[in-house]
Amino acid sequence: MTENLSTAAQEIELLAFRLGEQEYCLDIMSVREIRGWTSATPLPFSPAHVKGVINLRGTVLPVIDLAVRLGMPPVRADERNVIIVVSVNGHTAGLLVDAVSDILSIATDQLQPPPDLAGDLESSCISALTLVGQRLIRVLQLGAVLPARPAEAA
Amino acid sequence: MSIDAMTEIRASFFVECEELMESLHDALAILDAGDGTDETVNVVFRAVHSIKGGAGAFGLDALVGFAHRLETVLDELRAGRLDPTPGAVRLFFQAADMLHDHIRAAQSQDAPPPTGEDVLRALEGLMQAAPQAEPEAVDFTPTGLSFDPMLPQWTTPPGTSEWTIRFRPHAGLYRSGNEALLILRALAGLGDTHTTCIVPPALALDPATAEQPQLGWIITLTGDVSEADIREIFDFVTDVCDLDISPADDAADGSATDGVAAAMASPDAIPFRLAPDSIVAAANHDDPPATSPGVGEAGLAPELQPPPAPSNAAAPAPAQPASPKAEPDAAAATIRVDLDRVDRLVNLVGELVINQAMLAQSVTEAGMAENTAVMNGLEEFMMLTRDIQDGVMMIRAQPVKPLFQRMARIVREASTGVAKQVRLRTEGDQTEVDKTVIERLSDPLTHMIRNSVDHGIETPARRLAAGKPAEGVITLSASHRAGRVLIEICDDGAGIDRARVRDIAVARGLIAADAQLTEAEVDNLLFLPGFSTASQVSALSGRGVGMDVVKRAITALGGRVAIASEPGVGTKFSISLPLTLAVLDGMVVRVADQTLVVPLSSIVETATLTPQAIRRIGRSAEVLHIRGDLVPLFDLGARLGFRQARAAGDRVVILTTQEDGGRAALIVDAIMEQRQVVIKGLSRNYGRVPGVAAATILGDGKVALILDPSDLTRSSPQTAIDAIPLAG
Numbered sequence: 001m002t003e004n005l006s007t008a009a010q011e012i013e014l015l016a017f018r019l020g021e022q023e024y025c026l027d028i029m030s031v032r033e034i035r036g037w038t039s040a041t042p043l044p045f046s047p048a049h050v051k052g053v054i055n056l057r058g059t060v061l062p063v064i065d066l067a068v069r070l071g072m073p074p075v076r077a078d079e080r081n082v083i084i085v086v087s088v089n090g091h092t093a094g095l096l097v098d099a100v101s102d103i104l105s106i107a108t109d110q111l112q113p114p115p116d117l118a119g120d121l122e123s124s125c126i127s128a129l130t131l132v133g134q135r136l137i138r139v140l141q142l143g144a145v146l147p148a149r150p151a152e153a154a
Numbered sequence: 155m156s157i158d159a160m161t162e163i164r165a166s167f168f169v170e171c172e173e174l175m176e177s178l179h180d181a182l183a184i185l186d187a188g189d190g191t192d193e194t195v196n197v198v199f200r201a202v203h204s205i206k207g208g209a210g211a212f213g214l215d216a217l218v219g220f221a222h223r224l225e226t227v228l229d230e231l232r233a234g235r236l237d238p239t240p241g242a243v244r245l246f247f248q249a250a251d252m253l254h255d256h257i258r259a260a261q262s263q264d265a266p267p268p269t270g271e272d273v274l275r276a277l278e279g280l281m282q283a284a285p286q287a288e289p290e291a292v293d294f295t296p297t298g299l300s301f302d303p304m305l306p307q308w309t310t311p312p313g314t315s316e317w318t319i320r321f322r323p324h325a326g327l328y329r330s331g332n333e334a335l336l337i338l339r340a341l342a343g344l345g346d347t348h349t350t351c352i353v354p355p356a357l358a359l360d361p362a363t364a365e366q367p368q369l370g371w372i373i374t375l376t377g378d379v380s381e382a383d384i385r386e387i388f389d390f391v392t393d394v395c396d397l398d399i400s401p402a403d404d405a406a407d408g409s410a411t412d413g414v415a416a417a418m419a420s421p422d423a424i425p426f427r428l429a430p431d432s433i434v435a436a437a438n439h440d441d442p443p444a445t446s447p448g449v450g451e452a453g454l455a456p457e458l459q460p461p462p463a464p465s466n467a468a469a470p471a472p473a474q475p476a477s478p479k480a481e482p483d484a485a486a487a488t489i490r491v492d493l494d495r496v497d498r499l500v501n502l503v504g505e506l507v508i509n510q511a512m513l514a515q516s517v518t519e520a521g522m523a524e525n526t527a528v529m530n531g532l533e534e535f536m537m538l539t540r541d542i543q544d545g546v547m548m549i550r551a552q553p554v555k556p557l558f559q560r561m562a563r564i565v566r567e568a569s570t571g572v573a574k575q576v577r578l579r580t581e582g583d584q585t586e587v588d589k590t591v592i593e594r595l596s597d598p599l600t601h602m603i604r605n606s607v608d609h610g611i612e613t614p615a616r617r618l619a620a621g622k623p624a625e626g627v628i629t630l631s632a633s634h635r636a637g638r639v640l641i642e643i644c645d646d647g648a649g650i651d652r653a654r655v656r657d658i659a660v661a662r663g664l665i666a667a668d669a670q671l672t673e674a675e676v677d678n679l680l681f682l683p684g685f686s687t688a689s690q691v692s693a694l695s696g697r698g699v700g701m702d703v704v705k706r707a708i709t710a711l712g713g714r715v716a717i718a719s720e721p722g723v724g725t726k727f728s729i730s731l732p733l734t735l736a737v738l739d740g741m742v743v744r745v746a747d748q749t750l751v752v753p754l755s756s757i758v759e760t761a762t763l764t765p766q767a768i769r770r771i772g773r774s775a776e777v778l779h780i781r782g783d784l785v786p787l788f789d790l791g792a793r794l795g796f797r798q799a800r801a802a803g804d805r806v807v808i809l810t811t812q813e814d815g816g817r818a819a820l821i822v823d824a825i826m827e828q829r830q831v832v833i834k835g836l837s838r839n840y841g842r843v844p845g846v847a848a849a850t851i852l853g854d855g856k857v858a859l860i861l862d863p864s865d866l867t868r869s870s871p872q873t874a875i876d877a878i879p880l881a882g
Binding site: 043054092 | 501504505508748749793794795796834835836839840843844845846849851855856857858859
């Protein structure tokens with residue numbers, strides 16, 4: 001088993017979720033938890049994809065409407081939607097998506113780089129594509145969708 | 155020893171230094187007030203001595219050098235050869251400040267501060283003036299001072315001085331890692347020694363008392379040595395042993411015989427006595443190389459020194475305190491805790507408070523009747539939560555004393571700089587305030603104190619002419635008032651020259667020449683940016699900061715500054731601060747179906763909005779006409795982008811103060827309540843939001859934003875507001 005590691009591709013686990021008609025996924029290691037929708041407190045002067053902030057057990061957590069971030073119509077905020085709480089580099093945020101669909105184990109050599117769609121906003125947010133059966137899964141570039149961190153650590 | 159362990163020990167040494175400096179300052183203040191006793195002088199001496207000892211262990215030569223010279227002078231004071239005159243105490247204060255500089259420099263591993271030589275010389279000059287100075291001091295005295303008369307008394311011809319040293323270690327000597335044998339060897343290195351070991355008659359080598367030193371020594375030293383040379387050997391152990399050094403001829407005089415008589419009269423009170431078999435004991439202990447029974451039996455005093463304290467004398471086996479901390483007047487026991495842990499606890503308690511509020515709300519919503527077990531339990535829970543919150547906040551709270559002590563130094567330095575005589579009196583320095591508040595208060599307070607010295611207190615000549623004592627007094631006081639901390643800086647100077655303040659404000663274009671201002675309004679002109687009354691730039695001003703900076707710093711802490719002045723009597727600045735930065739008193743308001751919190755500290759008043767009071771200026775700007783004042787008016791909902799324009803109907807308006815002293819009016823839909831909220835940072839996960847200071851979590855579990863009215867109503871962010879589409 002161990003000697004196969006070099007030849008056989010490594011597998012990564014991905015959390016798949018739906019956004020409208022499309023299916024996306026992200027590295028399961030960056031997922032902290034999945035929670036139901038709670039209404040967010042809007043932040044003034046924020047970009048449209050920033051839904052606002054919610055209370056995650058005492059932490060003030062920004063929530064991003066991933067569909068708007070990717071240039072799609074906004075997710076309809078109701079009880080069926082979920083918030084995926086992700087953490088990258090100690091920076092935590094919630095992603096509002098339609099529904100979580102699957103947990104996938106995909107070999108890294110099954111991941112294809114996205115086609116070069118220059119100038120397209122959402123292409124920078126996609127790091128790879130993969131096919132699972134007939135489903136096209138888009139792997140999210142998490143760092144690109146999170147709100148920009150302030151330059152000053154105030 | 156690992157590097158880490160060493161760093162840790164070093165760090166704890168510097169923490170200890172801070173504590174020692176604090177007690178040093180306290181004791182000097184007592185001396186300054188003229189209430190000093192021998193013990194006060196001892197505290198000063200011990201503090202300097204302990205700092206020197208620790209610094210020696212870390213090889214901090216500059217610090218050791220400075221402390222040593224200071225200690226030498228203090229020793230004179232301790233011996234009563236020097237009087238704590240006001241002048242001397244002032245010098246000691248300056249020296250203490252410099253000692254602090256040295257500690258700071260050593261701590262940050264900077265080059266030692268150059269200052270200090272003049273003060274040390276002045277101090278050592280005092281010593282010269284005293285009738286009996288130590289010869290060691292001669293080394294440090296600048297040439298030109300007359301010290302000749304003292305010389306013959308002390309400079310014995312080389313090779314002929316003979317000293318009798320009586321030395322008996324306490325347990326603390328061994329415990330602190332010193333070794334009597336090494337000291338005896340060092341003495342032998344100075345000249346010819348004859349050492350007699352003193353063994354108690356019933357020397358029991360019992361493991362239970364093995365750590366209790368039983369032996370003492372009498373050493374006769376002959377050679378070209380001064381008392382200072384000998385003292386230097388005992389430098390690090392003087393407070394953990396009985397030590398008596400006297401010229402040999404003194405030792406044989408009547409007083410020693412009296413000592414024997416006293417010893418015979420009350421044998422129980424005497425730690426040990428001469429024993430004929432001292433040589434054997436000494437040999438067995440492999441201690442001093444040369445022993446002489448003859449000296450030992452020559453009628454020397456059996457006790458080296460009187461028992462140090464009555465309580466010790468009463469005990470059959472005199473147990474010596476291990477360190478000064480074990481003394482009866484020592485402060486209550488403390489532990490050092492990592493600040494991170496405290497902060498984590500503070501956060502958790504914040505959670506608890508929110509959780510409790512949520513629970514209370516849902517219980518009420520469930521329609522629970524009063525006086526049921528659940529309601530009673532909940533009430534108790536609320537009380538406990540509040541107690542826990544207070545308790546945790548208290549952990550972060552620290553007395554303002556170290557801060558006030560720093561201010562004393564500022565006064566000393568500032569008054570010297572402008573040739574004024576100023577004394578700082580402090581009151582309520584045990585008042586406790588959150589650590590962060592204290593840290594951030596230091597700069598504004600420093601500036602205000604400097605200001606009081608520079609502008610408040612008059613020159614001695616003018617004071618005398620006005621019938622006041624030449625020495626001005628600045629009173630710095632702290633007290634708790636209505637859940638806040640009140641800090642007052644009060645001087646007995648000339649008061650604010652309002653006519654001049656007015657003239658300057660007009661000259662700088664800050665007010666119109668014909669403006670009608672009340673006295674209070676004139677006083678508040680001092681806080682305007684670009685205002686400075688100093689007609690000549692002194693060493694103190696010219697730092698480029700004015701009272702506006704002070705005010706901004708205080709406002710940033712959630713505080714307020716007020717000013718009161720009476721011509722000829724003095725000026726008083728009052729700073730009111732929140733106890734902590736973790737919670738905030740806020741007014742909860744509703745705007746466009748959103749709940750927001752406005753910090754109470756920035757609210758001047760609330761009023762009902764009437765259409766007649768609104769005046770338009772230009773296309774969109776509006777001002778509120780309230781009691782003769784015109785205040786810029788903002789609709790909070792529109793300003794935050796929550797709605798396009800305000801709907802008709804009666805609204806409430808909140809008047810807020812700005813950092814720059816101006817005012818603004820914010821229109822809100824309704825005022826919900828006034829309550830304490832736990833401050834939650836927003837920037838860690840998101841970044842700064844214009845007009846928003848932080849967030850909090852309300853009883854319903856929802857996040858509410860805490861507004862920063864000054865930022866919100868600043869004229870510039872308009873473009874930013876328009877450019878970004880509204881949040882969904």
